[in-house]
Every structure is written in structure tokens, then in C-alpha cells.
Amino acid sequence: MTTANEELTHQDLLTRTRQDPANYFNWLMLGWTAKTPHAARNYFQEALRLKPGDPVVLDSIDWAEENLPDRRAIQATPGAVPVPVEASLAATRPVMVPAFARPVVRRLTQTDLVVSVLVYLGAIAAAEGLTTLVATAAAGLVFHALVMVALLLHSAITPQPRLQHLYLTLALAPLIRIVSLSLPLQNYAFVYWYIIVGIPLFLSVGMVARYAGFGLKETGVNARHLPVQLLFGIAGLGLGGIEYLVLRPAALVSSLSLESIWLPAMILVIFTGLLEEFIFRGVMQKAFTAVFGHNWGILYISALFAVLHVGYQSALDVVFVFAVALLFGWFAHKTGSILGVTLAHGLTNISLFLLFPFLIGG
Numbered sequence: 001m002t003t004a005n006e007e008l009t010h011q012d013l014l015t016r017t018r019q020d021p022a023n024y025f026n027w028l029m030l031g032w033t034a035k036t037p038h039a040a041r042n043y044f045q046e047a048l049r050l051k052p053g054d055p056v057v058l059d060s061i062d063w064a065e066e067n068l069p070d071r072r073a074i075q076a077t078p079g080a081v082p083v084p085v086e087a088s089l090a091a092t093r094p095v096m097v098p099a100f101a102r103p104v105v106r107r108l109t110q111t112d113l114v115v116s117v118l119v120y121l122g123a124i125a126a127a128e129g130l131t132t133l134v135a136t137a138a139a140g141l142v143f144h145a146l147v148m149v150a151l152l153l154h155s156a157i158t159p160q161p162r163l164q165h166l167y168l169t170l171a172l173a174p175l176i177r178i179v180s181l182s183l184p185l186q187n188y189a190f191v192y193w194y195i196i197v198g199i200p201l202f203l204s205v206g207m208v209a210r211y212a213g214f215g216l217k218e219t220g221v222n223a224r225h226l227p228v229q230l231l232f233g234i235a236g237l238g239l240g241g242i243e244y245l246v247l248r249p250a251a252l253v254s255s256l257s258l259e260s261i262w263l264p265a266m267i268l269v270i271f272t273g274l275l276e277e278f279i280f281r282g283v284m285q286k287a288f289t290a291v292f293g294h295n296w297g298i299l300y301i302s303a304l305f306a307v308l309h310v311g312y313q314s315a316l317d318v319v320f321v322f323a324v325a326l327l328f329g330w331f332a333h334k335t336g337s338i339l340g341v342t343l344a345h346g347l348t349n350i351s352l353f354l355l356f357p358f359l360i361g362g
Contacts, residue, residue, distance in 0.1 A: 024050035053113035144174040198271035219282035220338035233343025240351025251357035273346025298329035
């Protein structure tokens with residue numbers, strides 16, 4: 001490890017990194033001595049891959065992406081004035097934190113990030129269990145509300161922007177249950193519940209994405225690789241058939257006719273397929289992969305998605321949903337679009353609730 005008094009040029013760091021490419025600190029310092037913010041971001045991303053969730057690396061990436069105008073004042077290239085190590089680390093942009101919150105922030109930033117997100121995953125699972133297993137859903141509703149409040153507070157007092165975005169997007173998971181359990185839906189046909197619940201969720205995830213600076217293209221709302229997306233979407237019919245054999249749900253309509261199913265089918269595509277994929281594979285997956293990398297980020301979001309299906313009271317279905325979520329997460333990452341997974345998700349629910357109850361269940 002470099003001492004506080006040691007000074008390094010970019011060329012020195014390149015030599016060190018070639019000798020020890022697994023040392024994240026070398027990549028971090030390469031970023032801070034890079035010629036351009038774009039090059040710096042690439043070095044910081046490699047440091048993040050080697051040390052996921054590191055607060056200094058996360059701040060460095062955010063700083064580079066913002067392309068501050070005084071960047072060149074602290075850069076060092078071969079032949080230029082060397083940059084002191086401690087000065088380069090201190091150059092991360094300041095984050096305004098109220099004085100009363102600083103001790104809490106200090107403890108939170110030193111907490112193992114992996115443990116914190118696993119605790120939240122367990123808390124959401126516990127809330128789902130209460131919602132499903134306890135006689136009244138009120139207990140689960142209260143627990144979900146407490147988890148959401150904790151996530152919002154955690155996001156508010158966390159100085160690293162990427163961690164702020166991570167906790168904020170994670171708060172959407174308990175919000176889904178809070179909205180679905182608290183709205184007065186009893187006087188409406190079940191299929192219309194999706195619209196009533198979906199509208200406030202669309203607004204919420206839109207505001208979260210806007211706050212985090214996630215554009216539509218970044219969250220996969222685009223038509224990249226259109227033929228592949230459409231082909232993948234058709235697979236939803238088969239996935240729905242498999243899930244029907246697991247759950248055997250009742251049909252959402254009274255008969256299998258175009259007149260009966262066209263509107264419910266559109267509702268399922270928009271308010272389950274598009275909405276849920278935008279939340280999970282779009283906004284959440286972007287926030288988590290930016291911190292943990294693609295593999296761990298996809299794994300976590302898939303586990304979270306499966307946990308939210310505990311309400312079907314089928315362990316086999318939870319396992320099935322987890323496997324499908326992994327597939328959807330991988331496909332969305334590889335193609336850079338959520339179009340295919342949106343179609344697949346929508347067709348899965350169409351075949352699960354509208355087609356197979358008649359074709360298989362009779």
C-alpha cells in the first residue's frame with residue numbers, strides 16, 4: 001500500500017498495475033491520474049469490479065461521470081507534476097451531510113454493504129410471510145411499511161450517490177405490497193386491480209428513475225435487437241404453461257373468447273409485464289449492477305423477485321420464479337433492452353390466467 005508521503009505518476013501506476021492487476025487500489029489511482037474523465041471512469045469501474053461496493057470507488061465513479069470542470073487541475077500524466085495519493089483521494093466531490101447525521105453516516109458507510117442488502121432482503125421476505133401466513137394482512141402491511149421507511153432513511157443519510165440509488169430503488173419492493181394491500185379494491189373485478197395498483201407504481205418508479213438519473217435507454221426501454229426480443233417474448237407462452245401446472249389458478253375471465261380476453265390480456269402485458277420488468281430488470285437491476293457488478297446484481301434482484309411471490313404459498317413456484325428471473329435478468333443485460341422480457345412476462349401471465357385454465361383445466 002502506498003504511504004501518504006509517496007507520490008506517483010500515471011506511468012508509475014501503469015507499471016504497478018501490470019505487475020499486480022488484482023490490486024483495486026492501483027486501478028483507483030490510475031483513475032485519479034488519468035488524462036480524461038472518460039478514461040478515469042474506466043479505471044474506476046475496474047476497481048469496482050475488484051472491490052464491489054467500496055465507498056471511495058463509488059464516489060470516484062460518480063465524480064468522473066459528472067465530468068467536473070476542475071478535473072484537469074488535479075490530473076497527472078507522464079511528465080506532469082505527480083499527484084500525492086492522499087490529495088487525490090481527498091479530491092472526491094464533497095457531500096453535504098447534516099452535522100447531527102455524520103456519526104450515523106460514518107457507521108453506515110463502514111458497514112458491510114452485502115450484509116445490509118441481505119438484511120433488507122430477509123426483512124422483505126419476513127413481511128411477505130406475515131402477509132401470507134397471518135390471519136390479517138395488516139401485520140405484513142405494517143412490516144412492509146417499516147422496511148420501506150428504513151430504506152428511505154438509509155438512502156437519505158448515505159453520502160455515496162450510487163448507494164443512495166440502490167436503497168431508494170430497493171424501497172420499491174415493499175411499496176408494491178403497500179399499494180396492493182392498502183387500496184380499496186373489493187368493489188372491482190380482479191383483473192382491474194392491476195390497473196388501480198399499477199398507476200401509482202408507474203408514477204413512483206418514474207420518479208425514482210428520474211431522481212437517480214436513469215434514462216429510458218439505460219433502463220432498457222428501447223427496441224434493440226428487435227427480432228431476438230420478439231423471439232424471446234414468445235417463450236412466455238411456455239413459461240406460463242409450466243407455471244400453470246404448478247399453481248393451477250382460476251381463470252380471470254368467464255370464457256375463452258377474443259371478446260373476453262383481449263382487454264385483460266392488454267392489462268396483463270402493461271401492468272404486469274411492462275411495469276414489473278421496468279421496476280426489476282430496468283431500474284433496480286441498473287442500480288444494483290452499478291454497485292455489485294452484473295452477476296451479483298442480477299442474482300440479488302432475481303432473489304427479491306422470487307421472494308415477492310411467496311404469496312402464492314408454493315415453494316416450487318418460488319424456485320421456478322427465481323430461475324425465470326435469472327433468465328430474464330441475464331437476457332436484459334445481454335441485449336440492453338427489457339422489450340423481450342416484458343413480452344415474455346406478459347405472455348406468461350396471459351397463458352397462466354387466461355389461456356391454460358381453459359386449455360388444461362377445462
